[in-house]
Amino acid sequence: MSVHDGFLSVRSGQPANIITSIQEAFGMIVKIFDVLVAGLLLGGIYALIAVGLSLQYGVARVFNISHGEFIMLGAFATWILYTTAGINPLISLIICGPFVFLIGFFLHKTLFKSLLSSSPNMNVFEGKSMLACFGLLFIIQNIALLIWGADFKGYSYLNVGINFLGAVFAANRLVTLLAALAIGAVFYLFLAFTRMGKAIRAAAQDPKTAGLMGVNINQVLALCFGFGAVMAGFAGALISMCYPIQTTMGLEYTVIAIIVVALGGMGSIVGSFVGGFLLGLIGSIVTSIEPSLYLIVFYFIFSLLLLVRPKGILGR
Amino acid sequence: MKRPLKYFKLGTCFVVLILLFSFPFSVYAKDKIVIGASRSISGPLAFFEENAFGPLYKMWVKEINAKGGIYVKEYGKKLPIEMLVYDDKSDMGTMTRLLDKLILQDKVDLILPPVSTAFLFAASAVANRHKYVMIGAEGGATSLSETMDKVPYFFMVLQFSNHYQMPVMADIFEEIGVKSAAINFIEDLHGIEYSGQASNELSKKGIAVKMIKSTPPDIKDVSPILKEAQRLNVDAYLSFTYPPVTFPTVMTAQAIGYNPKAMLLGPGGNFEVIKYVCGGAEVVEGVMGEGAWNAKSSPAHAEFAKKLLQNMKPSQLDWWGHDVYWTALQVLEQAIEKTGSLDHEKLRKSIANDKFNTVLGETWFENQMLAEPCYAGQIGQWQNGIFEVIDPGPKRTAAPIYPKPPWPAPKPKE
Numbered sequence: 001m002s003v004h005d006g007f008l009s010v011r012s013g014q015p016a017n018i019i020t021s022i023q024e025a026f027g028m029i030v031k032i033f034d035v036l037v038a039g040l041l042l043g044g045i046y047a048l049i050a051v052g053l054s055l056q057y058g059v060a061r062v063f064n065i066s067h068g069e070f071i072m073l074g075a076f077a078t079w080i081l082y083t084t085a086g087i088n089p090l091i092s093l094i095i096c097g098p099f100v101f102l103i104g105f106f107l108h109k110t111l112f113k114s115l116l117s118s119s120p121n122m123n124v125f126e127g128k129s130m131l132a133c134f135g136l137l138f139i140i141q142n143i144a145l146l147i148w149g150a151d152f153k154g155y156s157y158l159n160v161g162i163n164f165l166g167a168v169f170a171a172n173r174l175v176t177l178l179a180a181l182a183i184g185a186v187f188y189l190f191l192a193f194t195r196m197g198k199a200i201r202a203a204a205q206d207p208k209t210a211g212l213m214g215v216n217i218n219q220v221l222a223l224c225f226g227f228g229a230v231m232a233g234f235a236g237a238l239i240s241m242c243y244p245i246q247t248t249m250g251l252e253y254t255v256i257a258i259i260v261v262a263l264g265g266m267g268s269i270v271g272s273f274v275g276g277f278l279l280g281l282i283g284s285i286v287t288s289i290e291p292s293l294y295l296i297v298f299y300f301i302f303s304l305l306l307l308v309r310p311k312g313i314l315g316r
Numbered sequence: 317m318k319r320p321l322k323y324f325k326l327g328t329c330f331v332v333l334i335l336l337f338s339f340p341f342s343v344y345a346k347d348k349i350v351i352g353a354s355r356s357i358s359g360p361l362a363f364f365e366e367n368a369f370g371p372l373y374k375m376w377v378k379e380i381n382a383k384g385g386i387y388v389k390e391y392g393k394k395l396p397i398e399m400l401v402y403d404d405k406s407d408m409g410t411m412t413r414l415l416d417k418l419i420l421q422d423k424v425d426l427i428l429p430p431v432s433t434a435f436l437f438a439a440s441a442v443a444n445r446h447k448y449v450m451i452g453a454e455g456g457a458t459s460l461s462e463t464m465d466k467v468p469y470f471f472m473v474l475q476f477s478n479h480y481q482m483p484v485m486a487d488i489f490e491e492i493g494v495k496s497a498a499i500n501f502i503e504d505l506h507g508i509e510y511s512g513q514a515s516n517e518l519s520k521k522g523i524a525v526k527m528i529k530s531t532p533p534d535i536k537d538v539s540p541i542l543k544e545a546q547r548l549n550v551d552a553y554l555s556f557t558y559p560p561v562t563f564p565t566v567m568t569a570q571a572i573g574y575n576p577k578a579m580l581l582g583p584g585g586n587f588e589v590i591k592y593v594c595g596g597a598e599v600v601e602g603v604m605g606e607g608a609w610n611a612k613s614s615p616a617h618a619e620f621a622k623k624l625l626q627n628m629k630p631s632q633l634d635w636w637g638h639d640v641y642w643t644a645l646q647v648l649e650q651a652i653e654k655t656g657s658l659d660h661e662k663l664r665k666s667i668a669n670d671k672f673n674t675v676l677g678e679t680w681f682e683n684q685m686l687a688e689p690c691y692a693g694q695i696g697q698w699q700n701g702i703f704e705v706i707d708p709g710p711k712r713t714a715a716p717i718y719p720k721p722p723w724p725a726p727k728p729k730e
Contacts, residue, residue: 154593287541
C-alpha cells in the first residue's frame with residue numbers, strides 16, 4: 001500500500017511540478033519582457049533629450065550646459081497649455097516647437113555669434129560658449145523660479161495601464177515613446193533628404209569646406225542650435241506627461257543627455273537614439289535587479305566609454 | 317615720567333571715545349532685531365523654501381511687525397524684525413559660509429535654520445561654534461539627535477523615524493491587521509534611518525518585511541520596484557523617498573494597477589500639492605504619509621489652518637511640518653520676551669528649560685528636541701481630501717481606512 005501510495009504520489013506529482021515549472025518560466029519571461037519594455041519606454045525620452053545636445057555640440061560646437069533648462073521650458077509650456085486651456089500635450093508640441101526654436105535661434109544669432117567672432121579658433125569658442133551656457137542656465141532657471149516658483153507641477157494625462165503580453169505599463173509612456181520615435185524619424189528624414197539637412201551635415205563634417213562650397217555657416221550653426229532647443233522643448237513636453245515637473249529639474253536631464261551623447265556619438269542622430277535606448281534598457285535592467293546601482297552603472301558606462309571609445313558608438 | 321602720562325591720556329581718551337560712541341549706540345539706538353538665514357531659494361531644495369518653513373517665517377515676520385515687534389526688556393521697547401536672507405543655491409558649503417558671514421560680518425542678532433536634515437547637521441555645528449541659538453525646521457534625524465549634547469545651542473522640532481513616527485506606524489499597522497510589507501527607500505540619511513527603523517518596528521509586531529530596496533534620489537522609473545512588491549503580494553508598500561520619487565510612485569502605482577492594502581509615503585505624501593500633482597484628492601484617498609496635523613487636531617490648530625490659508629496658496633500647505641515650524645518661531649519669540657534679552661546664552665537656557673504656549677498647546681523641549689506629548693500626530697492618511705491623524709489614542713482625528721480604496725478611474729478630461 002505504501003509503495004502504491006508512493007508510486008501514485010510520484011506520478012501525480014510530476015504534472016504538478018511541470019505546471020509549476022512552466023508557470024515559473026512564463027513568469028520569468030513576462031518579467032524580462034516587462035523590464036525590456038520599461039527600458040525602451042524610458043529610452044525614447046533619453047534619446048530625444050540627447051538629440052538636441054548632440055546637434056548643439058556636434059555641429060554648432062556649443063556644449064550647452066543649459067540644455068536641461070530648455071527641457072524645463074518645454075515642460076512648463078505644456079503644463080500651462082494643458083491646465084489653463086485644456087490643450088492636449090501632443091498638440092502643445094506643435095505650438096511650443098516654433099517658440100522654443102526662435103529662442104534658440106535668437107540666442108545663437110546674438111550671444112554665440114558674438115562669442116564666435118571674438119574667438120581666434122573653435123577651441124576657444126567652445127570654452128567661452130560653455131561658460132556662457134552656465135550663465136544661461138542660472139538666468140533661465142531663476143526667471144522660471146520667479147514666474148512659476150519652486151513648486152512641483154503636474155497633470156494626469158493617460159495615466160492608465162496597458163497590458164501588452166503580460167507587461168503592464170502606463171499609456172502615457174507609450175505615447176512618449178511613439179512621439180519620440182516619430183520626431184526622431186522626421187528629423188532624420190529632414191537631415192537626409194532636404195537641402196538644409198545636407199548643409200547641416202556638411203557643416204558637421206567640415207565647416208570650413210562647407211563654407212567654401214557656399215553654405216552659410218553662421219545660419220546653419222544658428223539653425224542647429226535652434227533645432228537642438230526644439231528637441232529639448234519636445235522632450236520636456238513629453239516628460240511633463242509622465243513625471244511631476246519643477247523649475248529646477250533641468251540639470252539632471254542635462255547630465256543624462258551628456259551620458260547618452262557620449263554613448264551614442266557626438267553629432268549623430270541615430271547614435272543618440274541608439275544611446276538613449278541602450279541607456280534606458282540598462283537603467284531598467286539594473287533597477288529590476290538592484291535599484292541602488294542605477295546611477296553608479298550610468299557613470300561607470302560614461303567613464304568606460306571615455307577610456308575605451310571616447311567618440312561613442314556611432315561617433316566619427 | 318612724561319611718556320607714560322602721555323600714553324595714559326591717550327588711553328583714557330580712547331576709552332572715553334569707545335564709551336561715548338559704542339556703548340550708548342548699542343543700548344539705546346537698537347531699533348530692530350536683525351534675523352539672518354541662509355535658505356535654499358534656488359536649486360533642488362527650493363521646493364522646501366516655497367512650501368515648508370519658507371512661507372512660515374515670512375508670515376511670522378509680517379505678523380510680528382504688524383504688532384510693532386517683539387518686546388525686549390533690556391531695550392525697554394518693542395523691536396521690529398528685519399530679515400537678512402541669502403540664497404545658498406542648495407549647496408551645503410555655501411550655506412555654512414553664508415552662516416559664518418551672517419554671524420561674523422553682518423552681525424545679525426538671531427539666525428533661522430537652513431533647509432534639510434543634512435544642512436541642519438552642518439549648521440548646528442556652525443551655530444554652536446558661534447554660540448548662536450538655532451531652532452531647526454525642515455529636517456531631523458536619529459543620528460543628529462545622538463549628537464545633541466555636543467551642540468547645546470541647537471534645537472529640533474520636526475518628527476523623524478524613531479521620534480516617533482515609525483513606532484506609531486507599527487502600532488497602526490498592528491491595529492489594522494497588516495501582515496507583510498515592502499520598503500523602498502532613498503539612499504540618504506533620511507531613507508536609511510527610516511527603512512532601518514521601520515523594518516525594526518514592524519518585525520517587533522510580527523509583520524514580515526518581504527522586500528527592502530534602495531533607490532538613488534533621481535531614479536526615473538519606479539515601476540520595476542512596484543511590480544516586485546506586487547509580485548510579493550505584500551499588504552503594505554512603504555516609500556521613504558523625496559517628492560521627485562514620491563509623486564511618481566503614486567502615479568506609477570495607479571497606472572500599473574498596483575493597489576496595496578496600505579501605502580505609506582515619505583516627504584511629499586504630507587504636502588497638499590500631492591493632490592494637484594497626482595491628479596486630485598480622490599487619487600490619494602487612503603494613502604498614508606508622515607506627519608501629521610489638521611484643523612481638527614485642536615481649536616488652536618483650526619485657527620492656525622485658517623491663518624495659513626489666508627497667507628498662502630492652498631497647494632503650499634504642509635500637514636507634517638507647518639505646525640511645528642510655527643511652534644519653533646513662537647518659542648523663539650516667547651524666549652526673547654521671557655528673558656527680555658537677545659543674549660544667546662539666556663535664550664538657550666530658556667528654550668531648554670521653560671515651557672511655552674504655542675499652536676501645539678503647552679510646549680517644551682526634552683534633550684533639545686520637542687517632547688513627544690507636544691506633537692499633534694505622527695502618521696496621517698488622506699481621507700476625503702483631509703490629511704487625517706490616524707495615530708492610536710486621543711490624537712486620532714479619524715479611524716484608519718484599511719484596506720486602501722482602489723485607484724479611481726481617470727477623469728474624462730484625461
